[in-house]
Amino acid sequence: MRHLEMARALAKEHEVLLAVAGQPDAGAASGVQLTSLDDPDLEGAARRSGTVLVQGYAFRKLPWLRQLTVPIVGDLYDPAPLANLEIGAANAAANGRQERHELCLGFAIELLLHADFFLAAHERARDFWLGMLAALGRVDPRGHALGPSFRRLIDTLPTGVPSAAPPKGAEAPEHPAYANGRRPFIWSGGIWDWMDAGTLLKAFAQVAAARPDAALVFLGTRHPNPEVPPMGAAARARELAAGLGLLECQVYFEEWTPLAERHAWLAHATAGVSLHGAHLEARFAWRTRLLDHLWVGLPSVVSLGDALGDEMVAAQAALGVPPGDVAAVRIALLALLDEDELRRRQSAAARTLADRYTWPDLVAPLARFLAAPYTTQDRGAPLRYVDYLKEFLPHSPFHSARLARARKVLATEGSRGLARRALSRAARAVGLSASARHPRED
Numbered sequence: 001m002r003h004l005e006m007a008r009a010l011a012k013e014h015e016v017l018l019a020v021a022g023q024p025d026a027g028a029a030s031g032v033q034l035t036s037l038d039d040p041d042l043e044g045a046a047r048r049s050g051t052v053l054v055q056g057y058a059f060r061k062l063p064w065l066r067q068l069t070v071p072i073v074g075d076l077y078d079p080a081p082l083a084n085l086e087i088g089a090a091n092a093a094a095n096g097r098q099e100r101h102e103l104c105l106g107f108a109i110e111l112l113l114h115a116d117f118f119l120a121a122h123e124r125a126r127d128f129w130l131g132m133l134a135a136l137g138r139v140d141p142r143g144h145a146l147g148p149s150f151r152r153l154i155d156t157l158p159t160g161v162p163s164a165a166p167p168k169g170a171e172a173p174e175h176p177a178y179a180n181g182r183r184p185f186i187w188s189g190g191i192w193d194w195m196d197a198g199t200l201l202k203a204f205a206q207v208a209a210a211r212p213d214a215a216l217v218f219l220g221t222r223h224p225n226p227e228v229p230p231m232g233a234a235a236r237a238r239e240l241a242a243g244l245g246l247l248e249c250q251v252y253f254e255e256w257t258p259l260a261e262r263h264a265w266l267a268h269a270t271a272g273v274s275l276h277g278a279h280l281e282a283r284f285a286w287r288t289r290l291l292d293h294l295w296v297g298l299p300s301v302v303s304l305g306d307a308l309g310d311e312m313v314a315a316q317a318a319l320g321v322p323p324g325d326v327a328a329v330r331i332a333l334l335a336l337l338d339e340d341e342l343r344r345r346q347s348a349a350a351r352t353l354a355d356r357y358t359w360p361d362l363v364a365p366l367a368r369f370l371a372a373p374y375t376t377q378d379r380g381a382p383l384r385y386v387d388y389l390k391e392f393l394p395h396s397p398f399h400s401a402r403l404a405r406a407r408k409v410l411a412t413e414g415s416r417g418l419a420r421r422a423l424s425r426a427a428r429a430v431g432l433s434a435s436a437r438h439p440r441e442d
Contacts, residue, residue, distance in 0.1 A: 001159070001162075001259070001288070002075075002077060002159045002288075003018060003053075003055075003075075004018065004032060005159075005160065005163060005359050006053075006157075006359070006363055006366070007032045008031055008032055008163060009163070009359040009360050009362075009363045010363060010366070010367065010370065011031060011032060012360075013370075014050075014370055015033075016032060016033065017033050017034075017035060017045055017049075018032050018033065018034050018035070019034075019036065019037045019039065019042055020034060020035075020036065020037065021036075021037055021225075022036065023036060024036055037061065037062070042062075043062075043064050046064075046065070046068060046070070047068065047069075047070065049070055050070065050071075050370070051070060051071050051072070051073060051369070051370055052065070052068060052070055052071075052072050052073070053072075053073040053074075053075060053366075054072060054073070054074060054115065055074070055075035055076075055077065055078070055111075056078070056080070056107060057107040058111070059107070059110040059111060059114055060106075060110065065114070066114055070373075071117065071369075071373040071374060071375050072114060072115040072116050073115060073116070073117050073118070073119065073369065074111045074112065074114075074115030074117070074118045074119070075118075075119050075157075076108075076111070076118050076119060076120050076121070076125070076129050076154075077119065077120075077121045077157075077158075077159065077286065078121075079121075079125060079128065079280075079281060079284040079285060080104050080107070080108065081101065081104050081105045081108055082279075082280045082281040082284055082285075083192070083281045083285070084100055084101055084104045085101065085279070085280065085281065086192075086193045086194035086277070086279060086281055087100065087192075087193045087194075087231060088100075088193065088232065089193065090193065090232060090233075090236070091232055109132075109136065112129070112132055112133055112136055112138065113136060113138075116373075116374065116375045116376045116377065117152070117153065117154070117155075117369050117374075117376065118133070118153065118154040118155075119154070119156070119157040119365065120154055120155070120156050120157075121156065121157075121158050121159070121284075121285075121286035121307075122156055122158050122286055122307045122308075123156060123307075124283065124284060124307050125156075125284045125285075125286070125307070126154055126155070126156055128284050129154055130150065133154065138153065138376075138377075139153070142376065142377070143376060146374075146376065151365075152376075153376060155365035156365065157362055157363065157365055157366055158286055158308075158357065158362060159286060159288050159291060159357075159362075160291065160357035160358055160359050160361075160362045161291050161292075161294055161295040161354045161357050161358065162291075162292075162295055163359050166263045166267065166295060166296045167263055170263055170264040170267055170268075171264065172264065172268035173261075173264055173265055173268070175217070175252070176215070176248075176252065177215035177216075177217045177252050178215075182213055182214075182215045183211075183213050183214050183215065183270045183337055184214075184215040184216065184217050184268075184269050184270060185204070185214070185215070185216045185217070185269065185270055185271055185272070185273050185301075185333065185336075186217055186219060186265055186266060186269040186271070186272045186298075187200065187216070187217065187218040187219060187272075187273050187274070188219050188262065188265075188266060188272050188274070188289040188292055188293065189220060189274065189287070189288070189289035190220040190221070190222075190223060190234075191218060191220065191221055191231070191233045191234040191237050192231055192233055193231045193232060194276060194277065194279065194281045194285075195233060195274070195275065195276050195277075196275040196276050196303065196323065196324065197218065197233060197234075197236075197237040197240075197275070198236065198237065198240055199275055199323075199324050199325070199329055200216070200273055200329060201216075201237060201240050201241055201244060201246070201251065202240075202244075202326045203326045203327075203330040203333060204216050204246070204250075204251065204329075204330075205244045205246060206326075206330045207330055207333045207334055207337070208246060208250045210334075211334075211337060212250075214250065214270075214333070214337060215250050215251070215252070216246075216250065216251045216252070216273075217251075217252045217253075217269075218237065218251075218252070218253045218254060219256075219257040219262065220254065220255070220256050220257060221238070221253050221254065221256070222234070222255045222256050223256075224256055234253075237253070238253055241253075262292060263292075263295075263296055266292060266293065266295075266296045266298050267296050267298075269298060270299070270343070271298065271299040271301060271333075271343070271346075272289075272290075272292075272293045272298045272299070272300045272301075273300065273301045273302075273333075274287055274289060274290055274293075274300065274301075274302050274303070274309065275301075275302070275321070275323070275329070276303045276305065276306060276323060277303075277323050277324065278305065278323040278324065282303065282305045282306045282323070283305060283306065283307075284307075285306050285307070286306075286307060286308055287302075287306055287308050287309060290302065290308050290312065290318075291308070291354075291357065293312075293317075293318075293350060294312070294317065294350045294351070294353050294354035294357070295354055297347040297348070297350045297351040297354075298347065298350060299317075299319075299342070299343045299346035299347055299350070300312060300317065300319070300346070300350070301318065301319050301321060301329065301332045301333065301336065302318045302319070302320055302321070303320070303322070303323045304320045304321065304322055304323070305323060312350070312353065315349050315352070315353045316345060316346065317346055317349040317350040317352075317353050318346065318350075319332040319335065319336070319346075409421060
């Protein structure tokens with residue numbers, strides 16, 4: 001969604017080729033030239049281009065990117081290393097969390113080390129990524145020479161509202177939540193481990209006891225990307241709804257709602273809801289699904305703490321609740337059920353706020369870069385400031401098993417033990433036998 005809209009906005013002035021995972025669906029991307037990430041001609045197209053934009057694990061999937069001489073833009077929209085901290089956090093027996101964290105952090109660091117210009121989702125996120133860039137040596141005199149604000153190293157480009165207006169006259173979905181005068185609330189995104197469906201369900205149970213006309217629909221319980229493993233939050237939410245006696249009578253879970261159909265679900269809802277916990281991911285995230293609420297003028301209940309949710313509350317386009325506060329959520333839901341004027345004010349404020357997030361305006365920082373692309377580092381120079389990666393991140397491309405072993409020996413045997421082992425290795429290297437006092441040295 002994000003890169004398709006960016007490509008459409010930029011295609012008015014530039015020739016744009018958008019490479020996507022899997023087989024591209026040309027019918028879903030009118031006006032944009034598409035290809036596959038697996039296209040054997042993609043590397044050649046990238047080398048002939050004026051600029052390449054990448055995100056996520058692109059440098060791991062396409063290692064030839066490291067050898068490109070054309071300017072590279074790194075899209076840092078998703079603070080994935082922070083989101084991954086929440087995956088499995090509710091399950092004390094979850095395996096592989098440290099490995100998954102190191103893999104994800106390694107992807108981010110590769111991007112931060114290799115790209116020339118970066119895009120953050122908003123100012124708060126820009127500060128986060130600036131800190132990482134500083135730690136990796138990218139906030140340096142060379143970058144300062146481009147401008148002391150470092151806007152020519154990293155700027156902001158949030159995701160905006162869809163370019164096309166919502167289709168008018170869409171009928172309500174044929175679904176029990178919309179039948180017989182029901183008043184549905186919509187959870188419009190997925191149920192990820194960093195979101196908080198549990199607080200909503202507990203609050204809604206109290207609302208449902210007093211308001212049998214209220215309903216709650218979760219539009220996504222499965223990630224559309226088959227490579228993304230299921231998260232525990234969706235299963236926990238369904239179990240909680242069943243335990244509260246609400247499943248399939250006032251609370252409904254849809255597997256995944258197609259993008260082209262979402263407007264009908266939202267346009268006929270009482271309000272949208274997006275809740276998260278009190279953690280780092282929330283502070284630096286940009287809730288894409290909230291933009292759909294603005295797009296259709298849908299009143300909302302949001303957790304305080306994320307950038308877009310806080311902005312919606314300030315603009316009176318949403319009611320804000322503290323993370324995890326069941327009572328506050330219950331009060332907000334009842335207010336939106338009972339107060340027609342509140343819903344009208346929020347709907348109007350949402351549409352006004354949507355005007356701030358139109359794609360032609362949002363892509364301006366990237367358009368400026370494309371007008372005169374530049375590089376901010378020497379591709380042929382060895383990467384600096386990465387010694388700690390060699391030691392601490394086993395899954396990074398810079399990891400050194402020898403350094404990791406040396407650190408372990410230092411922790412268990414001290415500096416003398418480390419020196420003794422080093423001398424033993426040196427003796428073997430020149431053909432001398434190891435000390436008889438250390439027959440087990442390998």
